[in-house]
Amino acid sequence: MLGKDDQAVKGAVDTYSFEQDFAQEKIADHGHGERTGSSFGAFFNIVCVVAGTGTLQLPWCLAEGGWVALLCVFLASAIAVFTGRLLIQCLYHKEGHRLSSYPDIGMAAFGVIGKYFILVLHYSISLGGPCVYISLAGGGTHDLVKEMVGITKAMWIIIAAVLVCIPFVLIKSMKEVAILAIFGVLSTVVVVVVVVAVGFIDLPNVESTHSLVRWENLPAAMGTICFSFGGNVVYPHVESSMKNPQSWTKVLFFAVMCIMTMYLMIAISGYFVYGEQVEAIIYDSLPQNPAKVTAIALLIAHVILAAPIMLTAVALELEDSFNITVENMGAAREFMFRALLRTGMVVLLTFPAVFIPVSKLMSLIGSFSNSLLIFVMPVVLHWRLFGFRSMNIVSLCACGVCIVVGVMACICGTQQSIASLIAYFSNPEEAGASMH
Incomplete structure (x- = not known):
């Protein structure tokens, strides 16, 4: 086993371990459905969930940290691939059996305390993210x-919320929700192209300064950049839908590289054009024209399409329970109970989206x-x-960097989130929710 783990940490998910698991036992998907999803579907799920959280803030991150902050983008990309691989390896720590979720890994590692610690963190992101998305989509449309x-x-x-609820109820698994992810990714790509083109x-017409x-x-810029690669909460469910789970590391790598490329395009162009005067959300720096309206509309479409993907990951766990x-x-009866559960989830998320500054609160939790x-x-x-001992010295050093x-x-x-909340409650009229 130590030899296999060494190979896994050095470069890829332990392919032999995956194959052995499937040879000995058809690993139960705990209500998630059969493994029939394609690697392309998994790729689009990852990109759709992750890319929307930071696409428009990266130019501001460069304005905060200077051109050196570009190195943080590369570092965060490498960490995202590394920890995403480690997380999926943990699902297969017991030979012949696959855990079903991130909280299950916490249970296996640290018992009940570990499970509920991970569960609180996991649900704060998986439910809070879609709540923010609903708020942003409604506010942006208004x-x-x-x-x-x-x-x-x-x-x-x-x-x-209704637009999020319809596909969330009708589409059952991560494999099927990949259809939404494809359109979400395409909308994000168009947003990047539009913002880059309009900026140049x-x-x-712009006088800019750079550092x-x-x-x-x-450090604050690094924190924001790192959050822009957050997708671990859905990784176990994306991987559980894959027909060829041994391809996970390859899929994750190409997805993160795609995200990094979009981030670099919009970060470099936005900071180069507008410099340290760039707004926290890049489209606020763009001139008023149809292209800016198009970018905002596509971003709204993206968050509406990304929300069901994050919610599906939580719903699968609740339906399993x-x-x-x-x-x-x-x-x-399965459809009726599933529809009631998922509709109830959206209704519960809509109340805070309407009545409280949820994006500010979730920024702190997130x-x-x-x-x-x-x-x-x-x-x-x-x-x-x-x-x-399952890792060599290089991998141990990489783990130290991650921590x-x-x-x-x-x-x-x-610290940033607390300052933002204080600013909001001090002057709520001027503190608007920002799109991530």
């Missing part, structure tokens, strides 16, 4: 059409939860389940 349509912001948020067209490095703001399966209930779930816990859980970056991101992100 800002776009308020001069033409006399509907309140609260009503637009409810409409956005606006270049002659090589701004040491005082670099309540044994809501076709085998147990029959097709008609700063803490994301940093631990993305960078720290995969390393800690892997060490607990496989031991230090240091995670702790730094947690501290800096939490």
